[in-house]
Amino acid sequence: MTAADADPGSGPGAGPDRDSDRDPATAPATDPVYPHWTEIPTRWADNDVYGHVNNTVHYAFMDTAINTWLVERGGLDFRDGPVVGLCVESSCVYTAEFAFPDVLAAGIRVGHLGNSSVRYEIGLYRSDRSTLVAEGRFAHVFCDRRTRRPVRIDGKLRAALEELRRKP
Amino acid sequence: MTAADADPGSGPGAGPDRDSDRDPATAPATDPVYPHWTEIPTRWADNDVYGHVNNTVHYAFMDTAINTWLVERGGLDFRDGPVVGLCVESSCVYTAEFAFPDVLAAGIRVGHLGNSSVRYEIGLYRSDRSTLVAEGRFAHVFCDRRTRRPVRIDGKLRAALEELRRKP
Amino acid sequence: MTAADADPGSGPGAGPDRDSDRDPATAPATDPVYPHWTEIPTRWADNDVYGHVNNTVHYAFMDTAINTWLVERGGLDFRDGPVVGLCVESSCVYTAEFAFPDVLAAGIRVGHLGNSSVRYEIGLYRSDRSTLVAEGRFAHVFCDRRTRRPVRIDGKLRAALEELRRKP
Amino acid sequence: MTAADADPGSGPGAGPDRDSDRDPATAPATDPVYPHWTEIPTRWADNDVYGHVNNTVHYAFMDTAINTWLVERGGLDFRDGPVVGLCVESSCVYTAEFAFPDVLAAGIRVGHLGNSSVRYEIGLYRSDRSTLVAEGRFAHVFCDRRTRRPVRIDGKLRAALEELRRKP
Incomplete structure (x- = not known):
C-alpha cells in the first residue's frame, strides 16, 4: 500500500499502520539516529491556507540543513567555488504537520556516498x-x-560527508 | 543505479543513460502524455545562487498545477469547503534546469485514484x-x-480526477 | 492620516477615503497609466493562512515584472554580466487582496532615472x-x-529604462 | 536625496551619508532601541542569484517577528480567532546585505498604536x-x-502591543 491507496481510517496522523506496506524505495528508515541536528524556526508565510506548513517548505528545511553543513564543515563556497552541489532527486513522506510558530529539529545523515554524488x-x-x-x-x-x-568529491568536502555517515 | 551513484560522466543533463537502472519506484514513466497542461512563468526569486530554479520550487509548480485543476474543475473550496487535500508524499527527479525568465509547461495526470486518495x-x-x-x-x-x-472522494471532485486519468 | 491611524469604518477595501490624508511620500500616484504590463499567475503557496496572497509575495511580483523587463529589453545578464541591480528601497500600499488562482496584471513605469539608480x-x-x-x-x-x-547606467540598459518613462 | 538619486560614490554599503537627505516619511528612526528581539536564521533559498538574501525575504523576516509576538503574547489565534491582522502598508530601506547561512536579529517596536491599527x-x-x-x-x-x-484592538492584544511601545 502506498499513500495513494489510503482508505478512510488511515491518513496523515493516522499512525504507523498506514505505512505498513509502503513502497520500500520511499519507506522511512526505522533508525531515528542522526549524527547532526539543526534547529529551524518556522516563518509566518510557511503556513498555507490550511493553517499548516506547506508541503514545499519541507524541502527548504532539508536544503537548509544540508547546505549549512556543507558550508560550515565541508568548505563549500557557493558563490565562487569551483564545485557546486546540484539536486538530482528528492522525496518526502509526511506523517504529521508543522505549523508556525513551531521550531523544528532537522536530523541529517548520509545514506550513500559515491564518487561524485x-x-x-x-x-x-x-x-x-x-x-x-x-x-x-x-x-x-x-x-x-x-x-x-x-x-569527484574530495578533500574537506568528502571528510564532512563521511562524518555524516557515522552513528553518534 | 540511483542518482546517488552517479559517476563523473553522468549527472544532470547527462542524458537518458543515467536513469537506466533507476529504482522503479521513482522512475519517470515513459509515456509523456498528459491530459491537462498548465503554463507557469518563473519568478525572479525562483533562481537560487546557482542561477537556476531552486529544487524546492518545482514542488510549488506541482502544487499549483494540481490545485488549479481542483479549484477550477473539481469544485475545491479551499477556504470554507468541508474537504481539504493534504499532501502525504511527494518526489521529484531532476534531469535538466529551468531558469528565470523561463515559462514552463506542467503536464498532470492521475496515476492512481483510490477511495480517499x-x-x-x-x-x-x-x-x-x-x-x-x-x-x-x-x-x-x-x-x-x-x-x-x-x-471518500465523491461527486464533482471525483469526476475531475477521473478526467485526469484519460489519455488525450 | 496613515494606514496606522485607520478607524473602524476604514480598512482594506474600505475605498478611497481611507487614503485621503496619506503621507505624500507613499501615496499612490493618481495616473493609472503604465507603458508596460506583465501577466503573473498566482501560485498555491502564495496564499497564506488568511486565504489571500501574503503581503511579502507582492514584492516578488514587482521584482519579477521589473527583472523580466531588464533581462528581455535591457540586456541584463544576471549570471555573468558586470553590472547588477541591487534593491535599496521598496514599499507597498495594499488596498485590496489577490487570492490563488487569480492571474494579475503588473504595470510598471520609471518614476525617476538617475545616474546610477x-x-x-x-x-x-x-x-x-x-x-x-x-x-x-x-x-x-x-x-x-x-x-x-x-x-553609471548606460547603453541598452538606459534605453530600456527610458522606454518605461514614456506614456503609452 | 532618495535612493533613486544615488550617484556613483554612494550606494548600498556606502555609509550614512547616502541617507542624509532621505525622505522623512521613510527615514530610519535614529534610536536603535527595541523592546523585543527575535533571532531568525536564514535559509538556503533566501539567497538569490546575486548570492545575498533577496529583498522580498526581508518582509518575511518582519512578518515572522511580528506574528510570533502576536501569537505568543497577544493571544492571536490565526486559525480560528475572530480577529485577523491584515497588512495595509509596508516599506524597507536596505543598507547592507544578509547572506545564508547568517543568523539575524530582528528588533521590533510599535511606532503608533491607533484604534484598530x-x-x-x-x-x-x-x-x-x-x-x-x-x-x-x-x-x-x-x-x-x-x-x-x-x-477595535482590545484586551490581551492591545496589552501586547502596548508592551512594544515601552523603551527597555
Missing part, C-alpha cells in the same frame, strides 16, 4: 527530537560550476 | 512541451477539514 | 487592468558585480 | 545587534475575520 536522509522532528513529522531523501551530484559535469 | 504524476517541460526538465509524483489524501480524517 | 512604480491590478489591488515603489542601484559600488 | 518599526541587524542591515515599517489593521471590517 551523495544521498542524504533527513528526519524533520518536533523540537524534542522524538516525534517524527516528515522524512526526506535528497541527492546531490557535485559538478563543475561552469561545465555542470560531475566531479 | 490520489497520486498525481507531473511532467515539468520547457514551454514547447517536448523537453522534460523534471518529473514528479505527489499524493493527496482528502480529509475532513476539522478532524483531518480521510473521507 | 532608478525608481520604479508598480501597479498590481486584477487581470482586467482596471481594479488596483496594491501599489508599490522599488529602487535599484546598479553596481559593479564584484565591488558592489554604483556604476 | 498599528504601525511596527523593525530593525534587521546582524546577530550582534550592532550592525543595521535593513529597516522596515509595517502596518496592520485588525479586522473581523469574515467581514474584513476594522475592529
Whole structure:
C-alpha cells in the first residue's frame, strides 16, 4: 500500500499502520539516529491556507540543513567555488504537520556516498527530537560550476560527508 | 543505479543513460502524455545562487498545477469547503534546469485514484512541451477539514480526477 | 492620516477615503497609466493562512515584472554580466487582496532615472487592468558585480529604462 | 536625496551619508532601541542569484517577528480567532546585505498604536545587534475575520502591543 491507496481510517496522523506496506524505495528508515541536528524556526508565510506548513517548505528545511553543513564543515563556497552541489532527486513522506510558530529539529545523515554524488536522509522532528513529522531523501551530484559535469568529491568536502555517515 | 551513484560522466543533463537502472519506484514513466497542461512563468526569486530554479520550487509548480485543476474543475473550496487535500508524499527527479525568465509547461495526470486518495504524476517541460526538465509524483489524501480524517472522494471532485486519468 | 491611524469604518477595501490624508511620500500616484504590463499567475503557496496572497509575495511580483523587463529589453545578464541591480528601497500600499488562482496584471513605469539608480512604480491590478489591488515603489542601484559600488547606467540598459518613462 | 538619486560614490554599503537627505516619511528612526528581539536564521533559498538574501525575504523576516509576538503574547489565534491582522502598508530601506547561512536579529517596536491599527518599526541587524542591515515599517489593521471590517484592538492584544511601545 502506498499513500495513494489510503482508505478512510488511515491518513496523515493516522499512525504507523498506514505505512505498513509502503513502497520500500520511499519507506522511512526505522533508525531515528542522526549524527547532526539543526534547529529551524518556522516563518509566518510557511503556513498555507490550511493553517499548516506547506508541503514545499519541507524541502527548504532539508536544503537548509544540508547546505549549512556543507558550508560550515565541508568548505563549500557557493558563490565562487569551483564545485557546486546540484539536486538530482528528492522525496518526502509526511506523517504529521508543522505549523508556525513551531521550531523544528532537522536530523541529517548520509545514506550513500559515491564518487561524485551523495544521498542524504533527513528526519524533520518536533523540537524534542522524538516525534517524527516528515522524512526526506535528497541527492546531490557535485559538478563543475561552469561545465555542470560531475566531479569527484574530495578533500574537506568528502571528510564532512563521511562524518555524516557515522552513528553518534 | 540511483542518482546517488552517479559517476563523473553522468549527472544532470547527462542524458537518458543515467536513469537506466533507476529504482522503479521513482522512475519517470515513459509515456509523456498528459491530459491537462498548465503554463507557469518563473519568478525572479525562483533562481537560487546557482542561477537556476531552486529544487524546492518545482514542488510549488506541482502544487499549483494540481490545485488549479481542483479549484477550477473539481469544485475545491479551499477556504470554507468541508474537504481539504493534504499532501502525504511527494518526489521529484531532476534531469535538466529551468531558469528565470523561463515559462514552463506542467503536464498532470492521475496515476492512481483510490477511495480517499490520489497520486498525481507531473511532467515539468520547457514551454514547447517536448523537453522534460523534471518529473514528479505527489499524493493527496482528502480529509475532513476539522478532524483531518480521510473521507471518500465523491461527486464533482471525483469526476475531475477521473478526467485526469484519460489519455488525450 | 496613515494606514496606522485607520478607524473602524476604514480598512482594506474600505475605498478611497481611507487614503485621503496619506503621507505624500507613499501615496499612490493618481495616473493609472503604465507603458508596460506583465501577466503573473498566482501560485498555491502564495496564499497564506488568511486565504489571500501574503503581503511579502507582492514584492516578488514587482521584482519579477521589473527583472523580466531588464533581462528581455535591457540586456541584463544576471549570471555573468558586470553590472547588477541591487534593491535599496521598496514599499507597498495594499488596498485590496489577490487570492490563488487569480492571474494579475503588473504595470510598471520609471518614476525617476538617475545616474546610477532608478525608481520604479508598480501597479498590481486584477487581470482586467482596471481594479488596483496594491501599489508599490522599488529602487535599484546598479553596481559593479564584484565591488558592489554604483556604476553609471548606460547603453541598452538606459534605453530600456527610458522606454518605461514614456506614456503609452 | 532618495535612493533613486544615488550617484556613483554612494550606494548600498556606502555609509550614512547616502541617507542624509532621505525622505522623512521613510527615514530610519535614529534610536536603535527595541523592546523585543527575535533571532531568525536564514535559509538556503533566501539567497538569490546575486548570492545575498533577496529583498522580498526581508518582509518575511518582519512578518515572522511580528506574528510570533502576536501569537505568543497577544493571544492571536490565526486559525480560528475572530480577529485577523491584515497588512495595509509596508516599506524597507536596505543598507547592507544578509547572506545564508547568517543568523539575524530582528528588533521590533510599535511606532503608533491607533484604534484598530498599528504601525511596527523593525530593525534587521546582524546577530550582534550592532550592525543595521535593513529597516522596515509595517502596518496592520485588525479586522473581523469574515467581514474584513476594522475592529477595535482590545484586551490581551492591545496589552501586547502596548508592551512594544515601552523603551527597555
